[in-house]
Amino acid sequence: MSVFVINKLTCRFLQKVGCSDKIRWRLLLLMLLMVGTSASAQTSGGDSLCLGRSYTPEIKEMVPAVLGLSMTAFLLDEPVNDFIRNNQSDFLDQLAVWTDAGGEKTIVVPAVVLTYSAARFILKNERLESTSLKAMQSVVVTALATEGLKHLAGRSRPFNNEEAYQFKPFPGGRDSYKSLPSGHASLAFALFTPFAEEYSRWIYLVPVSVAAGRVYQNKHWLSDVMLGGGMGFISGYLFAHHPNVEIIPGGVRVFF
DSSP: OOHHHHHHHHHHHHHHHHHHHHHHHHHHHHHHHHHHHHHHHHHHOOOOSSSOTTTTOOOHHEEEEOOHHHHHHHHHHHHHHHHHSOOHHHHHHHHHHGGGGGGGGGHHHHHHHHHHIIIIISSSHHHHHHHHHHHHHHHHHHHHHHHHHHHHHOBBGGGGGGOOOOOOOOOOTTTGOOOSSOHHHHHHHEEEEEEEHHGGGGGHHHHHHHHHHHTTTTTSHHHHHHHHHHHHHHHHHHHHHHHTTTEETEEEEOOO
């Protein structure tokens, strides 16, 4: 019943702000995924994918791992791109379009804000409220870092039909030279990592599909999504496992 009320109220809100039907349904789907995850986790009693929850790696261990994987992916960028171009299908084309919603900023930001609001004011679910707040903070930090690196790197996107290693720093408004890192991959991992760590690590399949879809659509190189996904994961993991780190109106505050 609560989910139905949230769906109805959200539809009214989106109609008032003038969202298109395409964006509206994807936003609702993303929001209901987060709310539904909370409900299913409470009824099932926990995570069905146990991946060493007793061990919590430090951020300092993750950073070199992400950088190492991204550097390795640089060597595979063109071979992977060529392979994907030769293995397209109508089904995968449609699937990639839908997975984009999980990393689209015009959908991700409203979805996490609405989820937080629903958890706090309608569901009165402190666990979902806390997780949504962590995701919100993670998305903000990741978005700023991603946009800064995009301008600094100025990497050419695959659809430009240039080599994988074409860089034109500070491209301004030229989106075709903002390939590194992938914003969709970074935002998807920033959004879903707190939920995956709190509820079920099966949720990681969502940001992974977003990253794969960006490479499939020829929007990004493999290394773009590896670095972007790594950034979003580290940010989400930081807020999920370090309660002494939080964003406040004056900036980022770390309690000791």
